[in-house]
Amino acid sequence: xxxxxxxxxxxxxxxxxxxxxxxxEQELSRQGLEAEFKLKYTGCHGFCEQGPVxxxxxxxxxxxxxxxQDVPNLIHQLKExxxxxxxxxxxxxxxxxxxxxxxxxxxxxxxxLVLKNCGIIDPENIDDYLSSCGYKSLQKVLKLQPEQVIQxxxxxxxxxxGGGGFPTGTKWDFARKSVADNKYIICNADEGDxxxxxxxxxxxxxxxxxxxxxxxxxxxxxxxxxxxYIRAEYPLAVKRLSIAIEQAKARGxxxxxxxxxxxxxxxxxxxxxxxxxxxxxxxxxxxxxGNRGMPRPRPPYPAVKGLWDRPSNINNVETxxxxxxxxxxxxxxxxxxxxxxxxxxxxxxxxGKVNNTGLAEVPMxxxxxxxVFDIGGGVSDGKKFKAVQIGGPxxxxxxxxxxxxxxxxxxxxxxxxxxxxxxxxVMDESTCMVELARFFxxxxxxxxxxxxxxxxxxxxxLLEILQRIVEGNGEMEDLDRLQSLGENIIQSSLCGxxxxxxxxxxxxxxxxxxxxxxxxxxxxxxxGVCKALLSYKVMEDKCKACGLCKKSCPTEAITxxxxxxxxxxVSKCAQCGVCMEKCPFDAIIRG
Amino acid sequence: xxDISKLIDKYRGSHGGLIPLLQEAQDQAGYLSRExxxxxxxxxxxxxAKVLGVTTFYSQFHLKPRGKNIIRICMGTACHVRxxxxxxxxxxxxxxxxxxxxTKDLEFTLESVACIGACGxxxxxxxxxxxxxxLTPEKIPxxxxxxxxxxxx
Numbered sequence: 001x002x003x004x005x006x007x008x009x010x011x012x013x014x015x016x017x018x019x020x021x022x023x024x025e026q027e028l029s030r031q032g033l034e035a036e037f038k039l040k041y042t043g044c045h046g047f048c049e050q051g052p053v054x055x056x057x058x059x060x061x062x063x064x065x066x067x068x069q070d071v072p073n074l075i076h077q078l079k080e081x082x083x084x085x086x087x088x089x090x091x092x093x094x095x096x097x098x099x100x101x102x103x104x105x106x107x108x109x110x111x112x113l114v115l116k117n118c119g120i121i122d123p124e125n126i127d128d129y130l131s132s133c134g135y136k137s138l139q140k141v142l143k144l145q146p147e148q149v150i151q152x153x154x155x156x157x158x159x160x161x162g163g164g165g166f167p168t169g170t171k172w173d174f175a176r177k178s179v180a181d182n183k184y185i186i187c188n189a190d191e192g193d194x195x196x197x198x199x200x201x202x203x204x205x206x207x208x209x210x211x212x213x214x215x216x217x218x219x220x221x222x223x224x225x226x227x228x229y230i231r232a233e234y235p236l237a238v239k240r241l242s243i244a245i246e247q248a249k250a251r252g253x254x255x256x257x258x259x260x261x262x263x264x265x266x267x268x269x270x271x272x273x274x275x276x277x278x279x280x281x282x283x284x285x286x287x288x289x290g291n292r293g294m295p296r297p298r299p300p301y302p303a304v305k306g307l308w309d310r311p312s313n314i315n316n317v318e319t320x321x322x323x324x325x326x327x328x329x330x331x332x333x334x335x336x337x338x339x340x341x342x343x344x345x346x347x348x349x350x351x352g353k354v355n356n357t358g359l360a361e362v363p364m365x366x367x368x369x370x371x372v373f374d375i376g377g378g379v380s381d382g383k384k385f386k387a388v389q390i391g392g393p394x395x396x397x398x399x400x401x402x403x404x405x406x407x408x409x410x411x412x413x414x415x416x417x418x419x420x421x422x423x424x425x426v427m428d429e430s431t432c433m434v435e436l437a438r439f440f441x442x443x444x445x446x447x448x449x450x451x452x453x454x455x456x457x458x459x460x461x462l463l464e465i466l467q468r469i470v471e472g473n474g475e476m477e478d479l480d481r482l483q484s485l486g487e488n489i490i491q492s493s494l495c496g497x498x499x500x501x502x503x504x505x506x507x508x509x510x511x512x513x514x515x516x517x518x519x520x521x522x523x524x525x526x527x528g529v530c531k532a533l534l535s536y537k538v539m540e541d542k543c544k545a546c547g548l549c550k551k552s553c554p555t556e557a558i559t560x561x562x563x564x565x566x567x568x569x570v571s572k573c574a575q576c577g578v579c580m581e582k583c584p585f586d587a588i589i590r591g
Numbered sequence: 592x593x594d595i596s597k598l599i600d601k602y603r604g605s606h607g608g609l610i611p612l613l614q615e616a617q618d619q620a621g622y623l624s625r626e627x628x629x630x631x632x633x634x635x636x637x638x639x640a641k642v643l644g645v646t647t648f649y650s651q652f653h654l655k656p657r658g659k660n661i662i663r664i665c666m667g668t669a670c671h672v673r674x675x676x677x678x679x680x681x682x683x684x685x686x687x688x689x690x691x692x693x694t695k696d697l698e699f700t701l702e703s704v705a706c707i708g709a710c711g712x713x714x715x716x717x718x719x720x721x722x723x724x725x726l727t728p729e730k731i732p733x734x735x736x737x738x739x740x741x742x743x744x
Contacts, residue, residue, distance in 0.1 A: 011711050014722035048711025194667030194706035232614070232651055233707065235720060273610055273649030276705060290609035292648040308606065351669035351710035358711050389668060423710075425668045439671055443705060449648075 002037050002078070003057040007119060009044025009201055010236060011358075016068070017052035023068040027075045037078065040128075043205015043240075045119035046359035047106050050089065055101060055119060062101040063087040092355065092377065106356045109374050111337070113329075113345050114321045115361045118205030123240050126247040129208040135253055137327035141216050142261045149220040150176060153323070156331035157343030162188055162279075162316030163394065163420050163496065165342070165409040168323075171313060174303035175221040178311035183223035185214050186307065186314040188284060189230035189237070192276040193392030194443065195423030198347040199317035201359055203230070203237035206321065207244035211267060213320030215253070216327065218265045221313050226267040229284050232274065241269060276447035280495045281314045282306075283449065294451045295495035316421070318347055338364035342408030352388075352425035355380050369403040372426055383428035387511070391420025393440045394500030396507025397433070416507040418500070432529035433512040434519050437505045438466040444501035455498030458489040462502060470530045474520040483509060528590050531575040535591050540565040542587035549579035549588060594619055595627055599634035609635060609645055613652060622653040658693045658700035660738045662718050667706030669713040678714050679703065681728035685735055698739065 006012075006021040021041050028034055045053050050064035054074075061083050063074070070087060077084040088097040089104050098104050112118075121128035129135070141149050154169030175183060187210060191199040203210060214226045230238055245267055248254040256264045270288050277283045278293040285307045287293035306312025322344060326334045335343050342364040348371060351357050355377030362371060372378070372388065379385045387397040396417035398405070405411055409419050427436070445459040465482055468474045486502030493499045509516060518524045525533040538549070538558075543565040550558040550566060557573040560566030568579070568588075580588040598615050602608030612631060617623050623646060632639040646652045664679050683689055686699055693700040709715045712724025723734055 010709050010722060011724070014709065014712060014715075014724050048709075051711075192705065194671075195669050195710050196706075197710060233704070270607070271611070271614065272651075273614065274651035275649050287610065288607050290607035290645070292645055349710060351713060352672050357669075357713075392668065423668065425672060425710075427672060431672055436672075439668075447705070 001035075004037050004039050004078075005042045005045075005055040005057070005119060006040065007043075007045045007051060007053045008041040008123075009048070009051075009119075009204055010197075011044065011048035012051035012053060013236075015051045015065075017066075019068045020052050020054070020066050020071065023071040024075070027071050031075065031079070033075070033079065040122045041124075042120060043118045043123045044201040044359065046115065046201070046361075047104075047356065048358040049356050050358075054087075059099075060101040061099060062089055062104055064089050105377060106358065106360070106375055109362060109366065109370055110360050111345050111363050112361045113325050113337075114202070114209075114318065114347060115205070115359070116325075117209065118201060121206065123205055123207055124243050126208060126244070126251060129206070133328060134208055134324075135212055137324040138212050138215050138219075138253065139259060140327055141219055142259055142263060146176060146220045146222060149216065149327075152331045153220070153326065156326045156334045157338070157341075158319065158322055158326060158334075159342065159409060160315060161318035161322070161346065161419075161422070163391075163418070165419055168315060168319055171303065171315070172217060172220050174301070175223075175311050175313040178304050180311050182225065182308075182310050183221055184307045184310055184312040185218045185221065185223045185226040186281075186284065186288070186312055187214055187226065187228040187320055188279065188281070188314055188316040189228055189234070189241075190272050190279045190284060191231060191234075191317070191421060192279050192447075193394070193421045193423050195351055195389070195392055195425045196349045196421040198349055198359055198422055200234050200237050202317050202321050202347075203234070204240050207237075207241045208248065209321045209324055210241070210317055211244055211248055211254070213315075213323035214267060215258070215265055216323050217313060217315060217320065219263050221311070223313070224264045224266070226265065227288055227307070228267060228269045229278070229288060230269060230271060232271040238269060238271060245269070275449070276443075277449045277495070277497050280497055283495065284314065285312065292449070294449045295497075297494060318422075339406060339408045339411075341410055346407075346419065346422055348422045348424045350376050350424050350426070353380050353383065353428040353431070354378070354426040364408045365406040367404050367406055368398060371407070371424065372403070376426065379426060379428050381428075383430065386427045386429050386431055387433065389425045389427065389436065389440075389504070390423070391418040391503075392423045393444050394418060394496070394503055395420045395423075396503045397427075397436075397511060399511045416503070416510055418503070430527050430529070432470075432525050432527035433508040433515050434466065434525075435470055435527075435529050437508045438463070438470055440504040441466060441501065444497065448497060448501070452492075452494035452498060454489045454492040455494065455501065458485055458493075459498070459501050461485060462489070462505060466505070469516065469519050470525075471532045472519070472523045472530075476517075476520055478520065479509065479513070479516055482506075528577075534575045534577075535570060536568050536573060536575065536577070536580060537589055537591055538566050538568055539587050539589060542585050544585050544587070546584065548582045548584065552578050552582045554578065595630050596634065599631060603635060609637070609642070610649070613642075613646060617652060621657050622655055624654075656693070656697065658697050660699050660718055661702065662699055662716055663702050663704045663707065664690075664716040665705075665707045665709075665714065666703045667710060667713075669710035670706075670715060673713040675714040677728050678716065678726050678731065681731045682716075682735075685731055699735075 054063040158168040159165040275293045278287045282296040283293040302312045347361045448455045450456045555574045557569045602612040632642040715724040
């Protein structure tokens with residue numbers, strides 16, 4: 001039977017994929033085709049730019065930007081065993097229609113191991129997960145000793161996908177060796193990095209894989225209870241995880257004496273209440289306990305004294321979703337993927353000024369160029385590539401010189417960035433790097449919990465300096481102050497938030513120092529972003545006195561009569577740039 | 592008020608029950624009034640300072656009444672580089688309020704959030720549970736009108 005897989009990820013839902021699904025359902029039933037085609041509402045396919053998307057098996061024909069009114073024609077073609085050309089993906093450079101998903105450039109270089117079920121199975125149906133080898137890894141694991149499971153994970157080389165990249169097997173081993181009456185497994189789904197959404201997509205698209213990863217981790221360290229700490233801003237993920245938990249309980253994959261073994265395990269969901277710092281493991285535990293989410297000093301580490309003072313192991317969603325994959329394919333085979341010290345794949349959220357936004361899972365060691373230009377289709381609107389910000393507010397930026405750098409945990413650290421959770425924001429020449437650093441810092445400062453002084457006060461001072469610079473009041477000494485204060489905060493902060501908050505400043509200072517200097521010395525923002533440094537001027541020889549600029553100016557700063565070159569009154573101008581956009585003769589310039 | 596005591600009974604003595612209790616209490620009234628917080632503190636045998644401390648730590652909790660429609664405009668990185676600020680300016684202009692405020696008729700509350708996680712559609716905002724993506728300032732009046740109409744129906 002052929003399957004019609006409609007994407008039900010958050011991106012496609014906002015493009016009305018639910019209506020497309022319902023229209024398909026009606027049309028199939030109207031034509032009596034239910035026996036021929038199985039309709040499924042799946043998790044995220046990753047290619048959000050082209051949503052709503054539909055995949056039709058067995059040939060994997062990939063249809064983009066499908067609207068409800070396309071449905072009759074689509075079904076008509078499918079019924080005849082044909083392909084509906086109109087909705088196939090069009091390769092923008094060659095204008096060629098591409099027949100199957102794996103030939104679409106966005107998917108070609110991907111290696112979808114962890115995302116293998118996303119977009120394929122119905123996330124609200126456990127049978128779908130079971131039929132794609134679901135819970136097989138758990139069955140395998142229950143026949144092993146916990147120490148053997150930990151050894152497998154160590155051999156696989158899996159490292160934490162949430163930020164720091166700590167070896168997962170070693171972390172489990174610490175928690176295993178702690179002696180206590182109770183231990184906890186915590187799944188960190190508090191994905192707060194602006195620009196990252198892989199954990200949301202995984203939880204929405206393959207929730208049972210996350211549960212299976214937690215079960216295996218629980219068995220390995222000797223825990224009976226698990227918590228999923230998830231953002232309340234992800235209602236669909238919460239719903240699908242809750243459904244998955246109920247289904248797993250009903251089938252005996254959660255509860256007592258699992259699958260005839262002596263292993264008991266239960267999972268609860270805790271919804272976050274909106275605090276970025278709760279992505280930090282000790283702050284997260286405080287929050288589960290009902291307190292303000294403030295980090296604790298370490299040691300003692302969570303593996304010794306975590307949630308309710310019991311040994312706890314905390315991994316993020318993507319890390320846990322890797323676990324069943326490793327147990328299924330075998331740790332040695334898994335370890336063949338990737339680079340020497342970074343094994344397996346990584347999911348990147350590709351956003352910003354790039355043609356193909358979406359989620360892409362690639363083997364570690366792929367180059368930035370391949371991700372941005374082959375998968376991402378290059379910079380949008382034909383503009384010039386400037387930099388990518390990797391790792392969100394904790395990360396740094398990489399420039400053209402890094403395009404051929406193989407991406408892994410260690411190469412990124414060396415370049416002054418970090419993997420973080422895998423947000424990759426592409427920037428073009430119209431992005432101001434100083435303003436970008438200011439933006440990230442205002443985020444980190446706002447989210448600082450206030451417990452330790454370096455983070456609370458230090459980041460506030462850094463922000464004040466940056467604010468001065470983008471307003472045109474900076475001085476050259478400010479650049480040295482940013483550097484030394486930033487380094488200081490990194491060394492002395494209590495938790496990961498403060499220890500990484502200055503990274504965006506330090507890396508932009510390193511790679512774009514000239515841009516900072518232009519802001520300070522020449523009072524110029526080369527990208528044309530920092531409003532206080534902009535001024536607009538009409539070039540009299542080009543002005544045709546059409547009056548468009550005058551009409552569109554919101555502050556009535558432009559004067560001029562017919563057949564007379566127009567003028568901008570600088571004292572009234574709000575630097576919004578509308579006039580420049582509207583001018584059909586390119587007569588207005590920014591200086 | 593009676594409902595609050597039922598909620599308190601549900602969470603009393605439970606490990607870490609304060610935050611889910613506050614979440615459910617807020618779901619009922621849309622915000623957490625001083626009286627509600629006092630009742631929760633007493634019922635949970637916690638000091639009011641502790642309850643207020645937790646409440647003000649998390650951005651999800653509100654101490655003032657809020658609009659029927661909650662607009663959250665995303666200020667995440669992807670939205671930032673794709674012009675999120677101009678969307679915000681347009682919303683403030685259309686609604687006649689600043690970010691963080693509620694319209695006088697209690698129809699709309701305008702908030703900014705760090706990231707909605709729909710970066711592929713930047714710039715985005717959410718109104719209640721709906722996500723609106725690929726926004727331009729021109730699209731804003733039409734979208735707001737849709738929610739105003741829903742009110743009228």
